[in-house]
Amino acid sequence: MSYVRDVGALARKDLLLELRARDTLPAMLLFVAAVFVVFHFTLPGEPSRLETIGLLWVAILFTALLGLGRAFVPEREQRTMDGLVLAPCDRSAIWLAKSLATLAFLLAAEVVALPLYALFFHRVGVATVAAVLLADLGICGVGTFLGAMAVATRARDLLLPLLFLPLAMPIVVGAVGASVVSSPGRYLGFLALYDLLFAVICWASFEYVVAE
Amino acid sequence: MLTTRRLGKRYGEKRVLRGIDLALPQGGFLVVTGPNGSGKTTLLRICAGLAQPTAGTIERGAARAQVGYLGHEPLVYRELTALENLDLYGRLYRVAERRERIGMLLERFGLWEARHERVASYSRGMTQRLALCRVLLHEPELLVLDEPYSALDEAGAELLDAQLAELRGERTFLLATHDPARVETLASGALALAT
Numbered sequence: 001m002s003y004v005r006d007v008g009a010l011a012r013k014d015l016l017l018e019l020r021a022r023d024t025l026p027a028m029l030l031f032v033a034a035v036f037v038v039f040h041f042t043l044p045g046e047p048s049r050l051e052t053i054g055l056l057w058v059a060i061l062f063t064a065l066l067g068l069g070r071a072f073v074p075e076r077e078q079r080t081m082d083g084l085v086l087a088p089c090d091r092s093a094i095w096l097a098k099s100l101a102t103l104a105f106l107l108a109a110e111v112v113a114l115p116l117y118a119l120f121f122h123r124v125g126v127a128t129v130a131a132v133l134l135a136d137l138g139i140c141g142v143g144t145f146l147g148a149m150a151v152a153t154r155a156r157d158l159l160l161p162l163l164f165l166p167l168a169m170p171i172v173v174g175a176v177g178a179s180v181v182s183s184p185g186r187y188l189g190f191l192a193l194y195d196l197l198f199a200v201i202c203w204a205s206f207e208y209v210v211a212e
Numbered sequence: 213m214l215t216t217r218r219l220g221k222r223y224g225e226k227r228v229l230r231g232i233d234l235a236l237p238q239g240g241f242l243v244v245t246g247p248n249g250s251g252k253t254t255l256l257r258i259c260a261g262l263a264q265p266t267a268g269t270i271e272r273g274a275a276r277a278q279v280g281y282l283g284h285e286p287l288v289y290r291e292l293t294a295l296e297n298l299d300l301y302g303r304l305y306r307v308a309e310r311r312e313r314i315g316m317l318l319e320r321f322g323l324w325e326a327r328h329e330r331v332a333s334y335s336r337g338m339t340q341r342l343a344l345c346r347v348l349l350h351e352p353e354l355l356v357l358d359e360p361y362s363a364l365d366e367a368g369a370e371l372l373d374a375q376l377a378e379l380r381g382e383r384t385f386l387l388a389t390h391d392p393a394r395v396e397t398l399a400s401g402a403l404a405l406a407t
Contacts, residue, residue, distance in 0.1 A: 002306065005303065006303070006304060009300055010300075013289070013292070013296075016291075016292060017292065020292070020330070021291050074289060074291070078285070078290055079285040079287070080285075080287050080288065080289055082262055082281070082287055083288070083346070085262065086261065086276065086281055087276075087301065087304035087305060088275070088276045088305060089304050211264075212263045212264055
């Protein structure tokens with residue numbers, strides 16, 4: 001129970017910081033809206049559903065990357081990670097809280113992205129929404145973990161995409177698959193399995209990422 | 213409370229600490245001095261549990277929850293208010309009667325009136341006072357203080373003097389300073405590091 005309270009306190013802190021600084025969410029919203037407007041005017045004729053679903057996932061992935069790149073900026077710029085690491089809570093609570101905050105920002109961006117996709121291209125089905133939700137969990141969990149690793153390095157802006165994009169490929173495969181086939185159960189199951197596997201890995205090993 | 217044997221620390225090829233032996237009993241007050249680059253901050257970070265030695269051993273008689281660390285950075289969020297920062301740490305350290313304790317510390321360090329202001333609007337001295345509130349919030353057994361007087365004006369320094377004198381003997385202190393005369397009446401021992 002105390003673990004849940006720690007996660008709640010840390011996630012609340014991240015949401016408050018964003019509410020005050022407005023560094024991440026406006027950038028994500030603008031980016032995802034701009035991407036769909038650009039796609040709308042650059043794609044020739046009537047693009048097929050298969051083509052545009054790929055674009056939807058490109059937009060979601062890079063919007064998430066924008067948020068993930070900023071996830072640990074307050075801790076880096078204000079050097080507050082020492083304070084969190086010294087606190088007697090389980091250090092994985094830092095990862096989980098940061099993942100939840102990033103998930104909230106990503107979901108907010110998708111509240112804009114999915115209607116725009118429907119407006120410019122094709123209707124969004126239930127399977128696509130389910131795939132988006134499951135993919136978000138994996139993207140935020142893995143991305144936050146890698147963001148914490150990258151933030152300690154000088155080449156963090158380069159390192160995060162380099163580490164994250166290969167690991168996100170299974171998510172893209174599962175999500176695109178779930179969005180285009182008539183029976184998406186197998187792909188949604190694959191996404192859920194990915195989320196579970198990487199959540200356990202990140203939860204168990206985050207301690208070693210933040211400890212010297 | 214704190215014992216190190218042949219403690220050493222290297223960053224790559226650079227040796228920062230070598231062969232540090234210290235024994236700090238419960239209730240002791242050890243003052244660490246030395247010129248810039250002598251390894252004071254590294255030693256204190258190791259003693260607080262923020263860094264690992266590359267040689268030797270360290271035995272800490274206090275759990276992580278019982279260590280209070282003040283470093284060169286205040287470890288508070290600039291976009292949060294003093295109250296929000298202390299509330300966060302109070303929750304993480306499971307401080308009993310958190311609100312009362314936070315209110316008491318903010319009043320003692322002269323920050324009560326500014327408690328709803330964002331730390332970004334604080335002067336350096338006010339931020340250092342808030343950092344001291346953060347360190348004292350959970351009533352730690354072992355206080356590791358790196359240059360605690362830096363940025364404090366005379367009033368702030370006197371407040372800190374009084375706080376240290378009040379806790380002297382009840383808590384264990386490891387304090388690094390360039391001004392050992394300020395705490396010489398409190399100190400039970402000294403460690404001088406050389407470059």
